[in-house]
Amino acid sequence: MEAERRLEALGIVLPRVAAPIANYVQWVQAGQFLYLAGAVPRYNDEFKFLGKVDGELSLEEAYQAARYCTMNHLAMVKQALGDLDRVERVVQLIGYVSSSPGFRQQPKVVDGASDLWVEVYGERGRHVRAALGIAEIARNIPVETIVTLLIRP
Amino acid sequence: MEAERRLEALGIVLPRVAAPIANYVQWVQAGQFLYLAGAVPRYNDEFKFLGKVDGELSLEEAYQAARYCTMNHLAMVKQALGDLDRVERVVQLIGYVSSSPGFRQQPKVVDGASDLWVEVYGERGRHVRAALGIAEIARNIPVETIVTLLIRP
Amino acid sequence: MEAERRLEALGIVLPRVAAPIANYVQWVQAGQFLYLAGAVPRYNDEFKFLGKVDGELSLEEAYQAARYCTMNHLAMVKQALGDLDRVERVVQLIGYVSSSPGFRQQPKVVDGASDLWVEVYGERGRHVRAALGIAEIARNIPVETIVTLLIRP
Numbered sequence: 001m002e003a004e005r006r007l008e009a010l011g012i013v014l015p016r017v018a019a020p021i022a023n024y025v026q027w028v029q030a031g032q033f034l035y036l037a038g039a040v041p042r043y044n045d046e047f048k049f050l051g052k053v054d055g056e057l058s059l060e061e062a063y064q065a066a067r068y069c070t071m072n073h074l075a076m077v078k079q080a081l082g083d084l085d086r087v088e089r090v091v092q093l094i095g096y097v098s099s100s101p102g103f104r105q106q107p108k109v110v111d112g113a114s115d116l117w118v119e120v121y122g123e124r125g126r127h128v129r130a131a132l133g134i135a136e137i138a139r140n141i142p143v144e145t146i147v148t149l150l151i152r153p
Numbered sequence: 154m155e156a157e158r159r160l161e162a163l164g165i166v167l168p169r170v171a172a173p174i175a176n177y178v179q180w181v182q183a184g185q186f187l188y189l190a191g192a193v194p195r196y197n198d199e200f201k202f203l204g205k206v207d208g209e210l211s212l213e214e215a216y217q218a219a220r221y222c223t224m225n226h227l228a229m230v231k232q233a234l235g236d237l238d239r240v241e242r243v244v245q246l247i248g249y250v251s252s253s254p255g256f257r258q259q260p261k262v263v264d265g266a267s268d269l270w271v272e273v274y275g276e277r278g279r280h281v282r283a284a285l286g287i288a289e290i291a292r293n294i295p296v297e298t299i300v301t302l303l304i305r306p
Numbered sequence: 307m308e309a310e311r312r313l314e315a316l317g318i319v320l321p322r323v324a325a326p327i328a329n330y331v332q333w334v335q336a337g338q339f340l341y342l343a344g345a346v347p348r349y350n351d352e353f354k355f356l357g358k359v360d361g362e363l364s365l366e367e368a369y370q371a372a373r374y375c376t377m378n379h380l381a382m383v384k385q386a387l388g389d390l391d392r393v394e395r396v397v398q399l400i401g402y403v404s405s406s407p408g409f410r411q412q413p414k415v416v417d418g419a420s421d422l423w424v425e426v427y428g429e430r431g432r433h434v435r436a437a438l439g440i441a442e443i444a445r446n447i448p449v450e451t452i453v454t455l456l457i458r459p
Contacts, residue, residue: 022282150337181397288407
């Protein structure tokens with residue numbers, strides 16, 4: 001229950017896992033890997049942050065938005081595996097930031113997602129990463145992360 | 154021959170697999186996984202849809218374009234494995250939509266790709282997904298999908 | 307020492323692996339796979355190319371920039387595995403090109419990264435690929451590649 005204890009110490013209650021609205025699912029276990037659907041900064045039915053970074057949202061707000069992505073991913077992990085401690089390693093995180101023209105601090109936004117993985121899993125939470133600035137995400141969402149995990153049998 | 158029968162019922166004849174034009178290939182089998190190259194809405198030598206979504210193409214046209222991506226992916230699977238039924242699970246689909254500024258319905262476009270996977274494979278076709286709006290794809294292509302599959306030994 | 311010999315024949319001395327500046331790492335080994343962090347065209351502490359392709363950089367410069375991405379990835383492989391010849395297969399390469407509006411030759415840029423993998427590993431270097439044009443990469447970087455490898459036990 002190590003990961004749960006760390007979440008509690010951070011004062012985080014995980015959101016509900018959103019029901020997929022199309023022909024996709026929130027997680028797929030494939031061999032030793034757990035693939036997670038793209039996560040966005042919502043908490044239950046509420047979008048916590050909307051807008052482009054550096055235009056409509058500050059860098060600090062965007063960082064917080066990225067933390068919500070990881071909260072949603074953690075909720076998917078719990079639903080998939082029953083136990084957050086079955087994560088052996090956070091392998092890869094790709095972060096897409098909806099960016100105003102000229103905004104070039106995407107890594108500082110995606111740090112919000114990366115930092116929470118490491119706060120919860122320590123060294124096992126450290127991952128390879130890319131942080132990219134894209135034109136648009138659905139519904140004016142500012143940041144979306146895609147994560148792949150290695151899991152314990 | 155279940156997947157083939159479903160394709161036939163849908164009236165779909167798979168396109169030829171395009172020959173790679175550079176130092177890349179259309180599929181790589183790695184352990185239990187089959188990685189597929191990015192697929193675009195072409196049918197044999199013809200691009201079926203070109204242009205940005207919401208500017209040059211309607212949402213319905215873009216949805217159809219995304220279905221062609223999956224047709225090309227299915228053709229790659231058949232070339233790689235000989236038999237479409239060796240797919241154990243469609244694991245991950247990332248859809249990139251070349252988007253006019255302000256267009257934010259990328260998921261409705263990428264549904265075209267997701268839906269066809271599920272029409273062919275049923276529950277095994279459901280996957281984790283992200284749908285992202287990007288600036289440009291080569292040759293003014295409207296949508297490109299990247300897919301990873303789990304395969305049967 | 308085959309890969310090392312080929313690098314030497316190409317006159318390439320690998321750069322140092324950059325130290326991660328946040329909660330991420332340059333590589334994660336997960337089962338048979340080696341996941342590499344996004345690589346950019348730097349050589350040690352120097353960014354070799356900056357700017358958008360077709361606006362600030364020529365196509366030829368961008369091609370060279372993409373080669374530097376692979377040089378950095380090769381340096382990560384060496385640090386991770388000790389021996390470049392433990393690469394069984396280059397599996398997947400996703401290339402993101404920071405593109406001026408209307409620039410649609412992303413594949414010709416990413417060829418720079420793909421070509422070097424094949425110059426070093428021959429047939430084992432051929433991979434599935436996607437080449438995408440995005441709005442912005444941090445620090446005005448023109449191209450970033452993400453690579454996954456299959457490794458020998």
